[in-house]
Amino acid sequence: MNFHIISAFPGVFENFLNESIIKRASQIGAFRYYLHDLRDYSTDKHKTVDDYAFGGGPGMILKPEPIFYAVEDIISRFEIDDPRIILTSAMGRILDQTYVNEVASNVSCTLIIICGHYKGIDERVRQYLATEEISIGNYILTGGELPALILVDSIVRLLPGVLGDFDSATSDSFQSDLLDCAYYTRPQNFRDLTVPDILLSGHHEKIKKWRHKSSIENTGRQNLKK
Known part of the structure; x- marks a missing residue:
């Protein structure tokens, strides 16, 4: 291009x-x-x-x-x-x-x-x-x-080969008409603010459902601000 x-x-x-x-x-x-x-x-x-x-x-x-x-x-x-x-x-x-x-x-x-x-x-x-x-x-x-x-x-960023993980682009906000979900990284505990247990469980299906729910909640919050 x-x-x-x-x-x-x-x-x-x-x-x-x-x-x-x-x-x-x-x-x-x-x-x-x-x-x-x-x-x-x-x-x-x-x-x-x-x-x-x-x-x-x-x-x-x-x-x-x-x-x-x-x-x-x-x-x-x-x-x-x-x-x-x-x-x-x-x-x-x-x-x-x-x-x-x-x-x-x-x-x-x-x-x-x-x-x-x-x-x-x-x-x-x-x-x-x-x-x-x-x-x-x-x-x-x-x-x-x-x-x-x-x-x-x-x-x-959507062109072939640009992002190492293509899922990183296709799962972004607005690709499914929803905002992206909440994300956490290390440390697990920062000032007594902890990462949700489900994200540490290793249960991929439950994590997927949690992230979808989080996307819906984030989208709802943005709509309330309009």
Whole structure:
């Protein structure tokens, strides 16, 4: 799977993509990523990628030309057929596990992720270039770089060979519409707070039932907070 990330601030991504599981996934060839500086596609000597909105109002809007040129150049240079062109946007579909599973199931696909920034993005990018829009929640961020990282992370961990124990991915929260269960590790007793006896019993069927019950309880608690 290939990820092409277009951003006015590509330096944001380097540290995250070169650490821990994501770094290892890249090293084993589970996915490839390419960072593209939006300013490289600016049409003026000042490398401008934003401008004031027609009609007035506060904030700056990302211009359409650099974004269109970037996407078109990527498709041409890398000879990409039928890419998923994803815009990170507050108006997009809320990212969920169903969407992540669907994307991860096609390991040969290419994603071109456009990171929004500033006040907004020229509407022509939304209407005539992006094939999908993704939001990570009903709140506002300074830019689309964090949503892009979250999207990449959530997909990559499901790719074949990335997690040593595939059950670790398939048993995560939301894979069965339930949150994950409670987990404990050593020490068995910490400040008189002890691990439930059932988890020490070695009885796998009873442990499985206990964990399912714990998942239901955790899901119920989250629903009460909404």
